[in-house]
Amino acid sequence: MITFRRITILATLLILLSPAALMAGDPQAGQEKATVCQACHGLDGKSILPEYPNLAGQHESYIVKALKDYRSGLRQNAIMASFVANLTDQDIEDLAAWYSSQDGLEDISIK
């Protein structure tokens, strides 16, 4: 019985802690770091020019993936390459947390 309770407590702790560990981005820090991004993507993630993607409301994990792909060269874009070159993983997670927390993009579904 004690073991069972212990397992329950441990499992609860793990469940509570895991989202924090997986989503390490800090939106406030991201907002501060986004000042260079806003020239094209807008501070709230609504792009200034239609050639550039809106980021507002985009999935956090997708923004992280996109930025890391630009940094590694898997995704190629001359403008983005120069901006992401010096970003740390933490910077990327913070930026993703900021833009994903804004209202904007939506999932599509057949209506």
Next chain:
Amino acid sequence: MRKIICVTFLICLALPGLTLAAGDAVEGKIKAYTCTGCHGIPGYNNVYPTYKVPKIGGQNYEYLVIALKAYRDGQRHHPTMELQAQSLSDQDIEDVAAYFAALGSQGDAE
């Protein structure tokens, strides 16, 4: 004066032509059926690596066209997206882009 009127008239004639180059959202909705298999399921994950499939409702038309053509032409890489895009003509790409751009909070859906 007549010259100015003529030039203005010509510009007015040309403008709708430029906007007509954009896709047809009604056609796009039909052509976008396959896309909803991934992009139409809220929170759907790509796997290996794991990340959420991007939201494209309300995305900019021009950006969507650029992205789809980059997948089709092999400049942007994703196995599923490259395969899907290879079957699309320029017109198809413009149509689905128009449909997605009109969805979401940035425009009226239908």
